[in-house]
Amino acid sequence: MGNMRELLVGVDIGGTKTAVLLTTRDGQVLSETVVPTLSQSPEQVVYSVCHAVAIVLNGAGGTVSDVAAIGAGVPGLVERDAGIVRMAANLNLEHYPLGATLSAEFHTPVLIENDVRAATVGIYHHLNQTEPLRHLAYLSVGTGISAGMVLNGQLYRGTNGMAGEIGHVVVDPDGILCSCGQRGCLETIVAGPAIARHAANYFAQPVTASEVYEAAVRGSAAAAEIVRHVSTLLARTIQWLVMAYDVEKVVIGGGVANSGDAFLQPILSHFAHLRVHSPLTQMMLPDSKIMLLPAGFNAGTWGALHLARQATQLHV
Amino acid sequence: MGNMRELLVGVDIGGTKTAVLLTTRDGQVLSETVVPTLSQSPEQVVYSVCHAVAIVLNGAGGTVSDVAAIGAGVPGLVERDAGIVRMAANLNLEHYPLGATLSAEFHTPVLIENDVRAATVGIYHHLNQTEPLRHLAYLSVGTGISAGMVLNGQLYRGTNGMAGEIGHVVVDPDGILCSCGQRGCLETIVAGPAIARHAANYFAQPVTASEVYEAAVRGSAAAAEIVRHVSTLLARTIQWLVMAYDVEKVVIGGGVANSGDAFLQPILSHFAHLRVHSPLTQMMLPDSKIMLLPAGFNAGTWGALHLARQATQLHV
Numbered sequence: 001m002g003n004m005r006e007l008l009v010g011v012d013i014g015g016t017k018t019a020v021l022l023t024t025r026d027g028q029v030l031s032e033t034v035v036p037t038l039s040q041s042p043e044q045v046v047y048s049v050c051h052a053v054a055i056v057l058n059g060a061g062g063t064v065s066d067v068a069a070i071g072a073g074v075p076g077l078v079e080r081d082a083g084i085v086r087m088a089a090n091l092n093l094e095h096y097p098l099g100a101t102l103s104a105e106f107h108t109p110v111l112i113e114n115d116v117r118a119a120t121v122g123i124y125h126h127l128n129q130t131e132p133l134r135h136l137a138y139l140s141v142g143t144g145i146s147a148g149m150v151l152n153g154q155l156y157r158g159t160n161g162m163a164g165e166i167g168h169v170v171v172d173p174d175g176i177l178c179s180c181g182q183r184g185c186l187e188t189i190v191a192g193p194a195i196a197r198h199a200a201n202y203f204a205q206p207v208t209a210s211e212v213y214e215a216a217v218r219g220s221a222a223a224a225e226i227v228r229h230v231s232t233l234l235a236r237t238i239q240w241l242v243m244a245y246d247v248e249k250v251v252i253g254g255g256v257a258n259s260g261d262a263f264l265q266p267i268l269s270h271f272a273h274l275r276v277h278s279p280l281t282q283m284m285l286p287d288s289k290i291m292l293l294p295a296g297f298n299a300g301t302w303g304a305l306h307l308a309r310q311a312t313q314l315h316v
Numbered sequence: 317m318g319n320m321r322e323l324l325v326g327v328d329i330g331g332t333k334t335a336v337l338l339t340t341r342d343g344q345v346l347s348e349t350v351v352p353t354l355s356q357s358p359e360q361v362v363y364s365v366c367h368a369v370a371i372v373l374n375g376a377g378g379t380v381s382d383v384a385a386i387g388a389g390v391p392g393l394v395e396r397d398a399g400i401v402r403m404a405a406n407l408n409l410e411h412y413p414l415g416a417t418l419s420a421e422f423h424t425p426v427l428i429e430n431d432v433r434a435a436t437v438g439i440y441h442h443l444n445q446t447e448p449l450r451h452l453a454y455l456s457v458g459t460g461i462s463a464g465m466v467l468n469g470q471l472y473r474g475t476n477g478m479a480g481e482i483g484h485v486v487v488d489p490d491g492i493l494c495s496c497g498q499r500g501c502l503e504t505i506v507a508g509p510a511i512a513r514h515a516a517n518y519f520a521q522p523v524t525a526s527e528v529y530e531a532a533v534r535g536s537a538a539a540a541e542i543v544r545h546v547s548t549l550l551a552r553t554i555q556w557l558v559m560a561y562d563v564e565k566v567v568i569g570g571g572v573a574n575s576g577d578a579f580l581q582p583i584l585s586h587f588a589h590l591r592v593h594s595p596l597t598q599m600m601l602p603d604s605k606i607m608l609l610p611a612g613f614n615a616g617t618w619g620a621l622h623l624a625r626q627a628t629q630l631h632v
Contacts, residue, residue: 151467159563160600163560163561166559169552171552182594182596239486243484244463245560246479246481281496283476284476
């Protein structure tokens with residue numbers, strides 16, 4: 001590489017896989033990779049990131065000294081300004097200075113952020129290219145459920161970096177115990193493991209959330225009933241987000257949303273039904289407001305890349 | 317008055333009363349008044365405002381030419397930048413250019429805003445004097461229920477000025493028909509008229525929401541049951557606001573909240589119960605985060621006054 005410090009690195013650290021994107025400062029993609037996340041210790045997590053970054057640099061013929069900054073999305077509660085992962089259960093991290101550690105490894109500024117929030121930034125910039133946007137919500141439905149928001153063109157984090165952690169709103173006070181200590185949190189009903197658990201009451205063998213959606217499309221009455229229940233709650237969640245933030249778009253992603261149309265259509269049907277009698281719903285919840293994450297777009301690494309760009313303005 | 321254009325006027329136009337506050341530019345109170353709102357026509361509404369402003373000016377020995385700007389809160393959907401009241405059912409206003417009309421009357425800049433949002437601005441500045449705040453939600457529980465938000469120190473309005481209109485989130489799909497055309501909106505259960513309607517099933521004569529709260533304190537089992545139901549839903553609403561916005565404070569006001577401790581304590585009990593088993597609730601919902609509107613503080617007129625200050629930066 002001719003120019004020093006002309007590369008940006010976006011890292012999406014998942015519970016099982018770590019994806020890395022390497023671009024020039026103006027966003028031209030040079031190389032990408034995905035490696036397994038080793039997560040038995042903080043050192044293993046750091047090793048996974050270093051390993052993946054080495055691969056993309058090698059692929060582009062670059063070296064560590066070419067990197068201007070690194071952004072990283074982490075599945076957990078992140079203190080962004082301190083660079084600390086307060087808690088990331090799937091990575092076995094607790095009060096871990098991931099930002100400083102990676103910064104010392106690569107001698108470059110590092111900005112870390114919650115993964116859903118990083119993805120929100122990626123989606124915002126992606127959509128904003130073709131259609132100017134001010135307010136956006138990203139709803140991630142996977143192992144858990146949470147939302148990220150860009151309001152007035154800026155990522156909104158709230159007082160404790162907890163804004164959008166709606167998975168722990170109680171929707172059924174008599175429901176099952178949640179890991180957070182409450183009963184009947186949204187997450188205990190509409191997230192992937194919750195759907196699979198619900199399905200276990202109806203099916204002879206264990207099934208995943210995506211298998212439930214497939215079975216519903218194929219005509220299974222039991223699966224259709226589970227999908228109906230989940231979709232009603234998701235529709236109500238989206239209505240909450242729209243009435244709370246009055247965003248221009250709600251984008252839905254995450255493992256469960258990967259079921260695509262089988263996932264989205266029952267939610268849209270719910271709103272179509274509400275719109276029949278309600279001018280307010282017609283105004284606030286047209287189909288055009290709700291979309292799945294564009295197929296093939298890696299929101300996590302692109303969002304992390306935008307964080308890296310932000311980090312170039314920080315001190316090393 | 318010695319100085320020209322040195323006065324600010326804050327107007328809170330309610331369905332039955334219009335309150336006006338007159339101050340110097342630095343917020344020294346000169347005079348206040350409350351007049352009945354005449355609301356059979358747009359002209360009557362404008363007359364009510366003019367009448368009240370004349371009273372406060374007269375009270376302070378000032379004239380219209382001393383007024384630097386006017387801010388006004390309106391109970392309805394407001395297009396702030398255009399100065400248009402899109403819809404205010406209680407004032408019989410629809411697509412009415414209230415801003416331009418008042419501006420022409422007084423030859424001064426006028427900024428109008430939804431009343432709950434105006435009150436939110438008032439509360440924010442009031443609390444911020446003693447305790448610096450970045451993120452605040454104000455939940456108004458009266459004839460309807462809606463929330464105003466200050467995020468990062470700025471009023472947040474959303475794409476259509478609908479941010480916080482949570483009264484029309486569906487909480488009971490089999491519930492009664494709402495004026496908005498949906499069934500079982502939050503507003504059909506926890507607002508003042510909804511509580512009175514619910515009580516009508518239990519009491520021989522018509523009772524108001526505040527009488528229901530009083531009866532519950534005096535030991536009426538039926539009233540206590542209604543209060544329990546309403547408080548549970550309000551607690552869940554507050555939890556939604558806190559998880560969605562991660563605000564530092566949730567302030568509750570409006571006609572129903574005027575019942576004071578009888579209103580607040582059942583909500584706090586709900587959270588105390590949740591906190592027993594949930595570290596997340598301990599972190600996010602301590603009692604100190606939730607407060608009633610300070611007694612004697614007129615959030616509506618003070619908020620409108622801050623809008624007037626903003627309006628001094630607009631062109632006449």
